Amino acid sequence: MGMTMNAISRSQIYVLDQDAALDFYVNKLGMEVNTDQDLGFMRWLTVNLPGDPEREILLEKPGPPALDPATAEQVRELLTKGALGGYLFMTTDELTTPARRTRTWWRRASRSPTSRPSARTGSTSASGTRSATGSVSARCSPGRRGRAMSQAAAFPVVRPTAVGRDRLLLIGGVLAGPIFVGSAIVQAATRDGFDFRRHPVSVLSTGELGWIQIVTFLVTGVLCALAAQALRRRTSGGDGSPWLPRLLALYGLGLVGAAIFSADPADGFPAGTPRGAGEISWHGGLHFLVAAVAFVSLIVATVVAARRAARRGAPGRAAYSLVTGLFFAVAWVTLIVRPAPAVMVAFGLAVTAGWLWVSVTFSRAASGRAD
Numbered sequence: 001m002g003m004t005m006n007a008i009s010r011s012q013i014y015v016l017d018q019d020a021a022l023d024f025y026v027n028k029l030g031m032e033v034n035t036d037q038d039l040g041f042m043r044w045l046t047v048n049l050p051g052d053p054e055r056e057i058l059l060e061k062p063g064p065p066a067l068d069p070a071t072a073e074q075v076r077e078l079l080t081k082g083a084l085g086g087y088l089f090m091t092t093d094e095l096t097t098p099a100r101r102t103r104t105w106w107r108r109a110s111r112s113p114t115s116r117p118s119a120r121t122g123s124t125s126a127s128g129t130r131s132a133t134g135s136v137s138a139r140c141s142p143g144r145r146g147r148a149m150s151q152a153a154a155f156p157v158v159r160p161t162a163v164g165r166d167r168l169l170l171i172g173g174v175l176a177g178p179i180f181v182g183s184a185i186v187q188a189a190t191r192d193g194f195d196f197r198r199h200p201v202s203v204l205s206t207g208e209l210g211w212i213q214i215v216t217f218l219v220t221g222v223l224c225a226l227a228a229q230a231l232r233r234r235t236s237g238g239d240g241s242p243w244l245p246r247l248l249a250l251y252g253l254g255l256v257g258a259a260i261f262s263a264d265p266a267d268g269f270p271a272g273t274p275r276g277a278g279e280i281s282w283h284g285g286l287h288f289l290v291a292a293v294a295f296v297s298l299i300v301a302t303v304v305a306a307r308r309a310a311r312r313g314a315p316g317r318a319a320y321s322l323v324t325g326l327f328f329a330v331a332w333v334t335l336i337v338r339p340a341p342a343v344m345v346a347f348g349l350a351v352t353a354g355w356l357w358v359s360v361t362f363s364r365a366a367s368g369r370a371d
Contacts (some may be wrong), residue, residue, distance in 0.1 A: 010046070011088070012058040016079055017368055018045050021059045031057075041065055049090065057088065077164055080234075166230040173227020173248075173362035176220040177355030183216040193271040196348050197341035202263035202287060207270030214259045221255030227362045228252060234365055241308045247301035248358065254294025261286035295332055298354050299325045305361065324357040 015021040025031045025047045034046040034056045041064055046056035060066070062075040078084035184201045188194050191209060204213035228249035232242070264284035265273040280288075302325030309318035331350035334343050 007054070009054060010056045010058055012060055013088075014062055014075060014079060014084065015059045016061065016076060018043055018059055018061055020368055021045075022047070025057070025059070073164070080164070080166070166233060167366055169226045169230035170362045170366035172223040173230075174359045174366065176223040176227070176252075177359040179223075180216055180220045181352050181355055183212065187212060191270075193269045193273075195269075197344055198267050199269050200263075200344070201348070201351070202258065202291065203266055203269050205259075205262040206265045210262065210270075214262060217255050217259035221252045221257075221259065224252030224255065224358065225249045226252075231362065231365050241304055243304050244301055244308070244361075247297045247304065248361070250297040251294045251301065251358075254290045254297060257290030258287055258294070261290060263287045295328070298358070299329050301325075302328070302354075302357060321357065324353050328354050 022033070022036075022045065026033060030050065031047040032050055032053075034048045034053055035044055036046075037044045043061065045059045047059065048054075048056050062072040062079070063069075064072075067075060075084065184204065187204050187209070188196060191204065191207075194204065201213070204210065205217065225248075228245045228251075231248065232245035261283040264278060264281050264287075266276075266278045267273070268275050302321045306318040306321035306325070309315075309321060328350040331343070331347040335347045
């Protein structure tokens with residue numbers, strides 16, 4: 001005769017980022033930390049509902065001792081795709097509030113990708129469909145004293161940390177900015193006649209060593225476009241903006257175009273070139289055109305990201321994106337209307353600020369915080 005079980009003491013959910021999961025379950029869902037202990041071979045991290053420490057939820061990162069490295073990698077890939085998850089069903093006594101108050105709470109919650117009415121009364125079910133943090137969607141209806149009403153509301157989603165190929169592509173996007181800016185600074189310091197007060201970076205693609213800047217345009221553009229594709233895969237089917245990866249991909253393609261259609265010598269560079277703007281060739285004209293496409297794409301991308309961050313209640317990130325885009329736009333337009341040494345330097349700083357924003361955006365996506 002077998003033993004009689006009388007309680008379930010622990011449940012388990014796989015997560016990719018235990019710190020993000022801890023923040024989600026404790027700070028967003030209101031659970032409590034039960035145990036957070038480094039066992040050497042793994043971090044034993046459990047949470048529980050307030051006042052119920054006997055029923056723990058283990059937030060486990062795929063790996064030893066339960067999984068060998070190959071299997072752990074497969075589990076991480078499935079988690080990233082949203083094909084593996086778990087379910088938590090919880091009850092609450094707080095759904096008997098007036099319908100008006102309940103509707104207000106729903107409006108303040110993040111919008112759910114789908115609306116799934118629930119037949120439950122006075123209960124909430126939470127399902128971990130994307131198991132980076134066990135992200136959940138709650139199905140709610142008021143209790144017996146409330147009106148008959150049912151609507152879906154979603155808790156904020158924290159996306160899984162990128163793994164595998166997409167993580168490498170996003171890291172490449174993070175590195176594109178430092179590569180571009182570093183290459184420009186080194187070339188400016190070593191090539192005779194170049195002056196940031198008179199010359200845009202594009203003219204570095206002229207002369208015998210112009211191939212260096214051409215390769216820089218090409219490499220950074222490809223890295224940015226590939227990272228944008230990884231970002232698109234991470235935001236598809238979720239609540240991320242579909243336009244942000246598209247605009248960043250267009251920005252990268254604009255840089256590739258700048259490599260294909262090189263700029264013209266101008267204003268004394270390369271050494272021996274007459275002072276002044278000089279004549280514009282067909283490829284020089286196309287260089288300006290693809291550069292304009294890249295610049296406009298970057299500016300609009302910052303606005304899209306700012307709008308998204310504001311909707312998510314992140315005013316700091318929204319302000320950062322908006323200020324970056326505004327600085328870039330003002331510097332660029334001023335350079336076109338009234339070129340001057342100070343304006344040229346300001347535009348160089350705007351390009352640097354734009355690349356920094358791109359790196360920060362891809363870095364957030366690589367760590368599971370895509371906008």
